Amino acid sequence: MAQQHDLFDDIIDISKGFESLKDPLGGLTDAFLGNTDPKAPEWNPADYKERPRANSLPCLACKSEKSSCKKCVDICPVDAIEIEDGGIEIRDTCRKCGLCVAACPTEAFVSPRLQPKKFYDAVARAAASHETAYVTCTRALRRIPKENEVVIACVGDVTAETWFSILVDYPNVSVYLPLGICDKCKNSQGEEMLGDAIATAEEWAGAGMGLEVEQKALTCKKRREFERKEFMDNIMRTTGLTVSKLNPATAAIASVAQRLKDHSSQISQLERTLARATGTTTQKRRRILTQGRQLMLSTLQSNPELAENIRVTTPECDFAKCTMCGECVRVCPTHACDLIGAGRFALEPAFCIGCGLCVEVCEEHALTMVEHDGSELVVPDPEAEKKAADAAKAHAEAEKAKAEAKKKISAALDKVEKLAD
Numbered sequence: 001m002a003q004q005h006d007l008f009d010d011i012i013d014i015s016k017g018f019e020s021l022k023d024p025l026g027g028l029t030d031a032f033l034g035n036t037d038p039k040a041p042e043w044n045p046a047d048y049k050e051r052p053r054a055n056s057l058p059c060l061a062c063k064s065e066k067s068s069c070k071k072c073v074d075i076c077p078v079d080a081i082e083i084e085d086g087g088i089e090i091r092d093t094c095r096k097c098g099l100c101v102a103a104c105p106t107e108a109f110v111s112p113r114l115q116p117k118k119f120y121d122a123v124a125r126a127a128a129s130h131e132t133a134y135v136t137c138t139r140a141l142r143r144i145p146k147e148n149e150v151v152i153a154c155v156g157d158v159t160a161e162t163w164f165s166i167l168v169d170y171p172n173v174s175v176y177l178p179l180g181i182c183d184k185c186k187n188s189q190g191e192e193m194l195g196d197a198i199a200t201a202e203e204w205a206g207a208g209m210g211l212e213v214e215q216k217a218l219t220c221k222k223r224r225e226f227e228r229k230e231f232m233d234n235i236m237r238t239t240g241l242t243v244s245k246l247n248p249a250t251a252a253i254a255s256v257a258q259r260l261k262d263h264s265s266q267i268s269q270l271e272r273t274l275a276r277a278t279g280t281t282t283q284k285r286r287r288i289l290t291q292g293r294q295l296m297l298s299t300l301q302s303n304p305e306l307a308e309n310i311r312v313t314t315p316e317c318d319f320a321k322c323t324m325c326g327e328c329v330r331v332c333p334t335h336a337c338d339l340i341g342a343g344r345f346a347l348e349p350a351f352c353i354g355c356g357l358c359v360e361v362c363e364e365h366a367l368t369m370v371e372h373d374g375s376e377l378v379v380p381d382p383e384a385e386k387k388a389a390d391a392a393k394a395h396a397e398a399e400k401a402k403a404e405a406k407k408k409i410s411a412a413l414d415k416v417e418k419l420a421d
Contacts, residue, residue: 045138049096049153050113054081054088058106058288058333062086066360072100072109075193077186097187098157102197105355106333107290114152116162116291117267121260122150127170128256129226132219134212136176139185146220149176154185156193161292163201165299167209168306169263174210176218204310204374226256267298273379278348281329281338287351288334297350300378310374313354317345321366328358328367349376 056062060069061083072088073081080094088108101109112118126133130148137155145151152158155177166173175194182191198209212218271289280286289297300307315328315337324343329335336351337358345367359367 041144043142043144048113048138048151049098050111051094051096052090052098052101052109052111052114054090055108055110056087057108059083059088059104059108060106060333060355060357062088062108063331063333064357064361067357068360069105069355069357071103071105075099075103075189077188095186096153097190098153099187099190099193102157102159102193105353107292114157116159116295117264119150119152119158120162120165120295121263123166123173124170124260124263125256126150127166127173128259129222131172131221131223132210133170133173134176134218135173137190140176140178140181141215146218148220149218154187154190156187156190156197158194158197159292160197160200160204161296163197163209164204165295167201167205167207168299168303171207172210174212176212176215178215179213204306206306206309263298266301267294270294270298270301270379274350277379278351281335282340283329283338285335287336287348289351290334290353293350293353297377297379300374304378307374307378310377311371312349312352312374312377313356313369313371314347314349314352315356315358315367316370318366318368319344321364323364323366325363327361327363331357331361333357350379 060067070083073079073083076094076099077097078093078095080091081100082089082091098111098114101107101111101114123133123135126148133148133150135150135152135155135158136145138151138153140155141149141151155175175198177191177194182188185191202208271294274287274289278287296310300310322345324339324345326339326343328337328345329339333355334351334353336349336353337345337347340346354369356369359369
């Protein structure tokens with residue numbers, strides 16, 4: 001339902017009109033006189049690229065020679081990655097495209113700009129404050145990005161798990177990618193990775209991702225509620241008046257920063273819940289939750305009905321073949337599997353990333369990867385359940401009090417009628 005236009009909206013529109021009157025020529029005078037702002041930012045694609053760092057500890061190929069994983073090596077367009085003697089080397093020929101970050105299932109490659117949570121927050125800021133937010137690459141944009149445009153080195157740098165969380169939480173996000181822009185790009189597999197990741201995310205979310213192919217179609221229009229929030233915050237800073245109290249509807253609007261803070265708190269609570277539920281392994285190793293999996297689990301926690309759309313693969317054990325050697329537990333990059341009791345194989349699905357390394361190292365072939373839906377990935381939220389239980393209890397008490405009050409009123413009316421007789 002569209003938000004009703006009120007006095008605040010009229011004042012905002014008037015103030016925007018005054019802003020344009022301050023410089024009616026739109027800076028044409030400075031342009032004619034050759035006056036330029038030395039502090040004005042200049043477009044530099046290198047500002048949106050960074051060389052990733054490698055961590056050999058979670059790397060599948062570094063953990064075991066039996067691993068067939070070479071995704072980072074295969075995706076690198078300039079053969080800058082070498083895995084040898086249990087370590088990862090990134091040569092100086094790296095062109096900072098970031099595809100290795102998205103290709104690695106264990107997040108062994110680290111790029112601060114492309115960290116799933118950091119990228120999610122950047123998109124969330126743009127999507128929460130504007131009617132449409134765009135994700136694009138340096139090659140497609142070729143200019144300083146606007147407030148609602150998130151630029152990365154390559155559009156293939158985002159995983160399906162991250163796209164899934166963005167698509168569910170912010171359906172007003174689109175990808176800007178002109179037709180044919182990837183044809184001459186050296187990151188030849190970037191477009192294919194984008195297509196695969198978004199197709200998977202759309203299947204999981206049951207919704208489609210927007211796509212823009214022409215720059216003139218890009219818009220930069222702030223949400224009305226965000227403009228109201230900015231306007232009132234500015235008045236509060238200037239006058240000290242709490243304007244939001246004058247309008248109850250505006251008091252309920254949460255700022256973008258608060259929304260991101262709530263999301264981070266939700267993820268932290270999720271980790272604490274999982275830690276209490278699963279604990280550590282029998283070897284006292286702390287289970288590891290990748291950032292991409294954190295985003296997915298937090299989204300599923302709020303939208304558990306989507307779990308049936310998700311397809312995941314996890315190992316299952318044939319206990320008749322298992323020798324309880326523990327090799328699978330030793331190589332698991334996230335410590336998702338364990339040998340419990342008398343050495344029985346056990347798995348915590350929330351932490352399993354489906355890499356299959358445990359299957360590859362099992363000499364007895366006791367483990368096999370099996371595909372199923374994501375129902376086991378839904379983590380119950382104790383706080384939400386408590387709030388729901390408290391609300392149900394309060395409702396029941398209110399209904400009881402209402403019934404008792406009605407009974408007393410009926411009894412009082414009966415007495416009045418008898419006196420009247």
